[in-house]
Amino acid sequence: MFKISPGVAEKLRTRHSVTSDEIAECFANRTGKFFEDTRAGNITNPPTYWFVADTDTGRKLKVVFVRHVDYFAIKTAYEPTDGSDTLYLELCERHAG
Numbered sequence: 001m002f003k004i005s006p007g008v009a010e011k012l013r014t015r016h017s018v019t020s021d022e023i024a025e026c027f028a029n030r031t032g033k034f035f036e037d038t039r040a041g042n043i044t045n046p047p048t049y050w051f052v053a054d055t056d057t058g059r060k061l062k063v064v065f066v067r068h069v070d071y072f073a074i075k076t077a078y079e080p081t082d083g084s085d086t087l088y089l090e091l092c093e094r095h096a097g
Contacts, residue, residue: 001027002065002072016078018061023077026053026061032092037064052080052088060085 004012004020012018030053037048050064062080065072080088 002074004074008074008076012074012077016076018077022055022059022061023063023074025055026051026063026077027072029053029056032088033095034067035088035091048075050084050088052085062088 002023004023009020012020012023030051032051032053034049034051037043037050042048044066046066046068048064048066050062052060052062054060060080061077062084063077064075066075
């Protein structure tokens with residue numbers, strides 16, 4: 001389902017205290033869509049996507065990844081203290097249906 005490079009795994013562990021199990025829980029618990037990061041400095045090829053979801057213990061995480069044919073490459077995951085959780089809810093409401 002998803003892959004985490006050793007460098008990203010180190011960043012997740014040391015900077016964000018996020019585990020791969022928590023990322024898996026967020027994918028499983030996600031209720032909204034994936035959204036492409038189209039900000040000028042963040043555009044990638046293939047595109048970078050993101051979503052916000054809760055872990056099984058209720059920890060809210062923003063998960064950022066690149067979608068490949070048969071897996072997701074995780075770029076980062078962290079608690080969304082930047083307001084992206086609110087933005088995610090607004091985008092999900094706007095794109096419902």
